Amino acid sequence: MNIAILASGGGSNFESVVRATRSGKLSSDVVLCLSDRDSAGALVRAKAHQVPTAVVRPQRGSSGDFGNRLLAELEGAGADFIVLAGYLKMIPQEVIAAYRNRMVNIHPSLLPAFGGKGMYGRNVHVAALAHGVKVSGATVHLVDTEYDTGPIVAQRCVAVLSDDTAESLAARVLEVEHSLYPETIRLFEEGRVQVHGRTVRILEATPTEDPN
Numbered sequence: 167m168n169i170a171i172l173a174s175g176g177g178s179n180f181e182s183v184v185r186a187t188r189s190g191k192l193s194s195d196v197v198l199c200l201s202d203r204d205s206a207g208a209l210v211r212a213k214a215h216q217v218p219t220a221v222v223r224p225q226r227g228s229s230g231d232f233g234n235r236l237l238a239e240l241e242g243a244g245a246d247f248i249v250l251a252g253y254l255k256m257i258p259q260e261v262i263a264a265y266r267n268r269m270v271n272i273h274p275s276l277l278p279a280f281g282g283k284g285m286y287g288r289n290v291h292v293a294a295l296a297h298g299v300k301v302s303g304a305t306v307h308l309v310d311t312e313y314d315t316g317p318i319v320a321q322r323c324v325a326v327l328s329d330d331t332a333e334s335l336a337a338r339v340l341e342v343e344h345s346l347y348p349e350t351i352r353l354f355e356e357g358r359v360q361v362h363g364r365t366v367r368i369l370e371a372t373p374t375e376d377p378n
Contacts, residue, residue: 167355170198170245172253175287177208178340179251179272179347184215186348193355198243200236202255218243224255233258240265247354249347250309254286257309267361268354269309272347274339276321277305281314291332291339302326302335304343306350308361317366319359320350 169187171180180199186192199212200220212219220239224232237260240248250257250271262269273281273290280293280302294302303323308316322342326335353359358369 167194167247168197168244169194169247169249169351170200170240170243171196171208171212171249171251172200173208173251174201174203174206174254175208175252177206177211177251179343180208181211182344183249183251183348183351184211184217186351188215192348192352194247194351197245198239200239202253208251233260236261237264247351248309249351251347252286256313257311259311262309262311267308267359270306270319270350270354271309271314271316272343273305273307273314274302274336274343275305276301276303276323277307277314277318283313285314288332288336291335294326295330295332295335300326302339304339304346306346308366317361317364319353319366319368320346322346 171183173180184196187194187196196217198220199208199217200222201209202223204221209219222235222239236258246268248265248269275281275290275294280290285293301323303321305318306320307318310316324338324342353368358371360367360369
């Protein structure tokens with residue numbers, strides 16, 4: 167697959183996916199890092215890895231134009247799969263339609279808990295601790311027209327400790343994200359993801375044939 171990664175922030179999940187492609191854990195190529203911010207750390211990481219970059223900013227009152235400009239960059243890069251890695255803008259409908267079931271996001275909680283508008287970064291972990299949950303984690307889901315509501319592909323749990331702060335919990339969840347995201351993308355590479363409405367089924371891996 168040719169992957170485009172969309173990121174608004176520091177880009178640690180961008181880094182984990184790129185490293186997985188460069189090490190052979192993934193067979194895909196990252197063909198574009200796209201951001202809505204010139205200052206995004208992900209762009210710096212992309213340039214260090216010689217990944218092409220682009221910045222596309224939404225303009226007030228012109229959502230259709232934003233979608234078309236995003237599509238132009240994605241299609242121009244030859245992207246056939248999109249990975250959101252801390253991208254904070256709502257994805258326009260025309261982009262979702264063009265990449266239906268080929269666009270994923272990772273969220274730092276066990277959705278549907280602590281998701282939705284405004285639930286990103288530290289806010290998620292503050293909310294989890296305020297609710298007294300004993301388990302949090304990370305979720306990879308398909309992207310639809312609302313924040314964090316798409317069908318869930320994969321989740322991994324992280325225990326919440328009695329002395330956790332938002333920062334300590336975030337650090338442990340992020341560590342899980344860095345392994346979960348590439349592993350989930352590999353499921354798409356292998357054609358093992360089947361979507362039936364809101365249910366995602368992961369097919370069993372095909373046994374590797376013995377060359378002997």
